[in-house]
Amino acid sequence: MTTRLSTFALSAALIVAAGAANAEDLRIAFGDPVSAIDPQLNNHAGDHSVSQHFWSRLVAQKTEGGVVPDLAASWKNLAPNTWEFKLRENAVWTDGKPVTAEDVAFSYERAQAVPGSVASYKGFLRNVAKVEIKDPHTLVITSRAPDPLLPINISSIYVVSKHVGQTATTDDYNSGKAMVTDGPYAFVSYTPGDRIEMKRNDSFWGPKPEWEKVNYRYIANPAARTAALLSGDVDVIDKVSFSDIEKLEKNPKVKVWSYPGLRALIMQPSFNPNPSKFISDKAGKPLDKNPLLDVRVRKALTIAINREAIADRVARGGVTVASQWMPAGSFGYDPDRAKIDLDPNKAKALLTEAGYPDGFKLTMHVPGERYPLAPETAQAIAQFWTRIGVETQVEVVPFSVYSGAANKNEYAMSMIGWGNGTGEGTYAMTAILATANASKGLGASNWGRYSNPKLDEALAKASAEFDDAKREAIIKDAVKVVMDDVGIMPLYHYKNIWASRPDLKVVPWHSDRTVAMQVSKAK
Template sequence: MKHLAISTALAAALIASAASAQDLRFGYTDPISSLDPQLNNHAGDHNAGQMFWAALTPKDTGGLVPWLAESWTLIDPQTWEFKIRDTANWTDGTPVTADDIAFSYERVRDVPGSVASFRGFVRTVESVEAKDPKTVIIRTNVPNPLLPTNLSTVYVVSKHVGATATTEDYNSGKAMVSQGPYKLESYVPGDRVVMTRNEDFWGDKPEWQRVTFRYIANPAARTAALLAGDVDVIDKVSLSDLQSLRDNDAVTVHDYPGLRALLLQPSFNPEPSEFITDKSGKPLEVNPLLDQRVREALNIAINRDLIADRVLRGGATVASQWMPEGTFGYDPETGPIAFDPDRAKALLAEAGYPDGFKLTMHVPGERYPMAPEAAQAIAQFWTRVGVETQVEVVPFSVYSGRANANEYAMATIAWGNGTGEGTYAMTTILGTVSKEKGLGASNWGRYSSAEHDRLLEAATSEFDDAKREAIIRDAVKVVSAEVGIIPLFHYKNIWASRPGLKVVPWTSDRSVPMQVSSE
């Protein structure tokens, strides 16, 4: 891709055309599936959710985050008391009450049309009681020291509006009676969200009075929009443009280590798949990915260092597990994953596939930065060891439903690790799929491990941080040995802006106007 450059005259025009000091124009990457904050646990939906809604508890971002509970107390191992802020009101002036909390945690368990449910975060909630309008008693079915962390991911919606509202009512604005830092002005799906500051918000108000949140899926188009002065900030900067933007005095690049991991999810479906065939194209009667030796062969056939250097161009770090080094639950004894194509060939032969087979892997085209390009590189490595691989790039609107239904032989997911610790992924992408238990909502490959699930249960109820981290590290070892997922990279969080703006990380890799300020 040709690097974009900017002339001195154009730089001056960019600065001159910037919005007023109270307006912000943000070009974002992750599509929003809905303004219903409880529909899908997608990155783009979280971006929108954090602008309009609050959770009961805060997320740990190193900075201010709006939250509804001003305090919480562990009464006994299975009982928590939360105090809702006296000043917390809905945008129609109605106070936020304990009844809203109870309604929200019941609704989030089964929102019609969800393909990435939030139910896992309330899986231990047994009951929610309104002690008084501003006091909530939550009882859990097991001791859960991480309950406040789990609840930080679940946005609270109003009972008096939400009880009769559909997802479409949120998208149309009819049900957008919210309590976050912004209020909805307009929403055009697939294009933009326009919002105005909630002047009655109880927390510190954002700097920006009016924000235009504009969806620009194409990386080069995001860069062009910034350079032309059409937007003030862009996220997930194109790695192809990164160096030229760094060298550009009219642009400021803001980059930080990230939590988001790019992972492959092999399918554990025992049924024949159109995407796994013999070399003549005939579907195999037995799914070879069910054999741990085959999964291990694919895992070690990938030269991650080469892809990180040549494809990701310094925009990611090589991953051996779902959490990056230095985070809670990272296992220093696991990894790095060796690149060993000869061993990969031997494993395939041991598994009964000395001549390999054909495989199609799927990746969303506009969702994860450089994922299609990384997939093409991985396909070449797998083809070299005998697994002839082709890549199909699919629009995320189609991809998410088919991946969620386990229709793909090899799915791709970028997991944000939004709570900053290891059980978030254990619950949602690694736990054995169970709607009743709230596990595996994004476990697209249907990986299932009794030992992993036992460790998740143990970690969930362990109040000692050191012991809980040791349990998570044991789970890392289990998943790595079983090759339940194939970890690839951890993305760096990279934003670019016009001069005079400061962009700091929010939660995980979220992009919200609250993270942007004037220098």
């Protein structure tokens, strides 16, 4: 401990003299892995953060919820099933060609079928029946059913150029060959697993970016990100290590920026009707059925988790306890379900009632480098479950392996960090709760294959309800359905925490994204 503190103090001293090599350059160290810089491959947090530098969308999300103009200068709802969008006439690609309605139509087609995707964007476009081009800067989108959420859903679809993208592969984007972009920054280079380099896009139609060059560097380990900031190797870090927050807040050479977050860490039990190789009796013999199919077992597991202890002792105050997928105060949060009561004795009784008086053995899988504190949280949960008779082991798996296996429902118990990026409850309902149906773009990240007709019905109703108050009431009813059924087990919501040099200012940007545009020079 003494050595660590000494190193910390030495690094703190170094930051005084350190800084970006050029006052117009910015160096960011981020913690979410990037699967590719193809903006339509995977709906992953790290991929989104990168994409927002290079690409525009028809409309963009506001930090506080709702949407604002992006490529579309204006739009209107012509009829319940019809939306018209007017594109900016001064938007151009970095090769000088204009951005047109054809690019948008092509992008919406491509985003639904990118080869190799493990987290498709198709769910955002599931209700788009037709995209018509009226003229180069006007398009009309017809939905399959009345869709008040169409603007917020398409705010997650990045527009790529048709003249490049129609013959491009994901490898072409990764190599830079297809990186003809229209966002605030232009592509310089990409080193997978390491960094993305970019420069100011002088042809961007919007406000001029503050930073001339950006070095966007992936550092998976939170302690290593902190060390990089303190040594002056980077100017901003995200997902600050919870164990470092207090020390950084006391350091006059560092500024910590903490905001409430939307991303929830959630356990997903498997609803596979077949026996699981990751569940056995106490002697190690496979069970003849999956006990997680019994709601009493799922209820026992969720009420055995001491969420407050995890938030306090594991996360050290860097999270807020979750009782549902949306955080308090957000659109769709149900205050009637503000807490999941801790009751280990009732949990044991429920296991006995379900036919497992002696419990059973369970192996839980978590990604090692994807979600902050996921392995540590899993270990704490394993202890809570073991105390009620469910002897639990934790297997930590690289995300590149984990995502594929989890997506095939191979695990008995998996973990997902869900960003709730649209700022309202139907996003999770669509992607992690709806009955999985790839052709309809539903349940793309429903790794446990949860299926509840009442939830599916609520999603359909909410998706067609234009009255905000009525739509929120439907979402709240869906919360009751899912939490009564224990379709998922929410654990906590992350706080969004960044740290920077003291002469910089960092503000939130679209959920938990980390982008150069959220960083400015302190006034």
